[in-house]
Amino acid sequence: MAVALVMYFMPSSKIIDTGLSIVPQAENVDANIQASSNVAATKSIIEQAHFVGSETCTSCHQAQHQGWQQSHHSQAFAPANADSVVGDFSTVSVNYSDGVAVFEQQLIDSKTQYQIRLTPLSSDSSDSIEQIYPVVYTLGIYPLQQYILETHPGNYQVFAVAWDARKAEQGGQRWMDLTTSDATDDTLHWRQYFQNWNSQCASCHTTNFETNAAFATNTVFKNKTPANITADANSNKSPTFTSTWSEPAVSCESCHGPASGHIQWADNKENNEHVSKGLVRQLATEDYWQFVANEPIAQRLTSNNDATAMPVIDGCANCHSLRQPISTISHESTQTDWLNNFEPTRVREPLYFADGQIREEDFVYGSFTQSKMAHAGVTCLNCHDAHSGQVKGYDAQQLALPSNDGVCAQCHRADVFAVETHHHHPVESESARCVSCHMPERTYMGVDERRDHSFQIPSPALSQLLDTPNVCTECHSNNSDAWAAEKVEAWHAASPIIDNGEMDFADWLLEFSRLNNRLVQARTDNEDTTQLISALTTLENKRYTLLASTKTPAMKKSMLLDTMPINSQQAFDTLVLRLSDDDVVVRLAAISIIRNFDISHRQQLLMPLLKDPIKSVRFAATLALADLLATPQFISQQNNRKNKRLLKENVRQFIEAYEYHGDLLGSQMTLADINRQMKDWDAVVIAYQRALQLVPTYVPALVNLADVYRLQQADNKAEPLLLKAIAVTAENARQAINDPGDIYAFALQQQASVEYALGLLYARAKNYSKAIVPLDNAVQLSPANTDYFYASLLMLDALGERNKALELLRRSPLTQNNEQLTALLRQWQP
Template sequence: MRTMPSAGRPSAANRGLYHADGQIQGEVYAYGSFLQSKMYRHGVTCTDCHDPHSLTLKVPGDLVCAQCHQPQRYASERHHHHPAGSTGASCIACHMPQTLYMVVDARADHSLRIPRPDLTRKLGTPNACNGCHADRRVAWAEQATLDWYGPSLSRRAHFGEVLQAGRTGAPAADARLLTLAADAEQPGIARATALSLLSGPLDAARMERLRPLLNDADDLVRAAALGVLDQADPHTRMALAWPLLDDAVLAVRVEAARVLAPLASGAPADLNEDARARLALGLEEYRATQLANAERPESHLNLGLLDSDLQRPEAAEQAYRTALRLDPTFAPAYVNLADLYRALGRDRDGEALLQQGLERLPDAASLHHALGLLRVRQGQFPAAIQSLTRAAALAPENTRYATIHALALEHARGNNERRRP
């Protein structure tokens, strides 16, 4: 699997953290949604609205919006189409809907978006209109926004449609994702997410589209473009990732070091002494960013993946074990440690580990999938199909699980036909 984001680098708008259109879903930093806003693009910062010490609003409620936006235009029924003084007349209610976390924490979405009921219909994402009018159908809200604001606002293309195509493995999704990634008018976090969702091969045509993104003005895009180079050969990694070891942004530098890590364990002739020393400094910087969050299992997962790339299996095993000690319900550590055991010819240990994980996480699709692949290697096809079927059922949106499940069924069907007299 790919690594988790390094310390100080916002997560991509991934499933479970964000809805496909970028609205907050899990417990993420407000900064990640704020990066999507027009306010951010126009230079607004956190301290334009919040006191930097207390984090409270500088002025109450909608008055904070009136610092920049003319009340006579926006605080009017002609704009919000609700009775003055009602909840629906509030800027915050429509443009910063809240999600309740931990029972008591009502967290506002900071992407400051226009409500889009049409995306609710297309993508299943929430919208502020139906958040208040829960008794009305989405079609009612969609028609209302269309009547009030016209198609240029209420129906315009949205990056969420492309990210949803990438999440679901829709036909031609990769081409759309690359187009989104290259669109400098779109939020950097959305463009970076598009790169993280690419699933096809890193062929010459894709490389041509990827190259300029390694020098993009947005550091999230540069870092995500580096992540795509995980599929590249050593020569390509060296040519494209090496210059970014000196990037001005720490998150980009450490991602470059991570991508280049496999070169450090290559033949001595692959890198000269100065190059090895420079890469070693980059890898030390990467380790430091992970250990800044040493209490988190994700950091030790990343260190395990790094040590695997450096051909240090004992260190990798220790890192994965540390991740599981910190959180025995962290499924990625089970999967990656079992895969390490596979590479070391220790599938029996991997089998015991995955079974242990499934005792704690019986509905973890990734664990069922990994166990199914292990059963295939063991030649236990009925048991393999059972595990792969369970994985595909638990994560129907995962096209990889569905594809491998289908291949296993086809293989079993072929074997049955060959056995017929």
């Protein structure tokens, strides 16, 4: 996405450098009893709270307001004016993918107004007329500032060319074209869905944002029911927007919730003892860490009047995460637990590398919650100032992070970690800094360097096995992963890393990758694999131990579950136990695996989770069980009445939530999924058509809708969808040819699967001469796929070319290890 990430916001922690335990003072019981009498009144104030604006907060919180004014949050989104615009609009011409953009400004009624004049590449272009767009808003501030144009009333798009706000000596103070493709129908083109501000940016760049999207019938998604969405099913128009927000920035109330109740609390002296202070969302302002004798890392002390760690992270995760919204109210609202408002995206490929390092834009949460630091109770606020959003010690003038690792030394003893025996680099060098090894940078949008927050120990040996990045060879670029692995192994032999001797996730993943690679090679070489399989079985037992351990971070547990084969009773029992795990993300991972089980096991295991206290868990279980409502046996059973009512109510809430966020592509695809399970085919078609209204080139929607038409025996409607999907996937493959191997391979596989579907469509129509072309294409694109090969052989046979098919069958290496192909060979042998 071409949207600059605002800086992380986060308050101070106190480090107690003593070997003594700290015992909290006894509470004033009388004061607590007195305060509790006002609980009901304060609760009412909170429930009725509304937004008042950041200026209202300034009168009492001047220091916090001043810090916030310097933050990226305060500049996340603003009306375009002389105070907010940092780009050069002095009639500057910039060549970009569509043609020429001229950035201009003029003085109207004593106010500077900004505009962008667009001249197309040629008169043959679909947008061949010169257009002038006023710049309506700015988006972000550093390292890039982007500009928002109103392409239709209420529809705001983020323009392709952004201002590089870095210093000139850093390569900045210039216009940058962020376009990744010159195709105007590319999903990342500035006029397309993923650059739509209303759907993709606004909720995290404003306060109290409501999308208010509608399709052609102008029926707003909010409170929409399945019965009243059919009228616009065949419309090709994108949704329209009448979006609203309270404040054009990430303000106080984005984090603390609507503040009218807080003002009432402040004005009412009788309520001033109540712990909530009239605030909708409570965030901890301080926590306490203590160095214990002979321990190199401080330990967290939880005071009885401190909020717990996770609500702090939850407050930040509202925006600093990959997630699907599932609320039916603005997500900057009254819910403290964000997992009732969102379903988090778990750490999996291709969004992350196989070892959990960041790959695509992950917005921190998924990365940080893997870390041992987060698991120990470290929060965003321990390293970042709550209101300026900067890392503690940040030099605002030099735009530089602290150079002395002081942030890390709050909890990690410098005499243990900031020494050459630990980091093995000259002490004053950049390579000796903690972040250089434990928070590697990855660059997005050309210049936006973002640090990994999983705080992993570099493992070039693992990178060698999994083809993942590692900081060693990023600096020592002339050397290999093998060279780096040898160096690191020698370091650790001479000076072991601080460790308790137990296998953790990183140790397990390294050993698993080694054994798995050796097993693959042994099978290729026809070697005996008995010992390797035995070793992997032992390692599976260690997987189960890690999953049961309270020392394993929840996100790591979800990664362990995602790759766990359910091939034994112990594996099954381990999985079932995770359904009652304390961590939501672990329960979600377990549900995603059980969703693939047969219907009776799903019903038995997941039905209780329809009553889970967390909405994201209930919704995941609902999606996994929805097909029960189309199962006659479940519907007819008298003893299922309560379960039927429970499931139907969860389905109703599920659909309501996803329709509320129906301007999101993921929402429409999920609505299609749940309705397909319930065999509500009209609703399925509507959802896929709406997905294609949002992104006309979205291949999964094209293919899935074509498959629905296949089921409805309407191949005449399916054919144009598949032809379009082939054109899109072929272009995707062409553009991915220079990308990392797995991305290019995925593009080829996607094209092959669509070619196969089109070939089967023609085969059903007995148009064999037409069918053989896409089937042969599928085989060429994915030569290891036996289904594609088998279908192409049958088409050759249907065309009277059995001898040719038989020769291909005999020569193919696929035949030997595939029962279906072997049977066909026996059948056709003379």
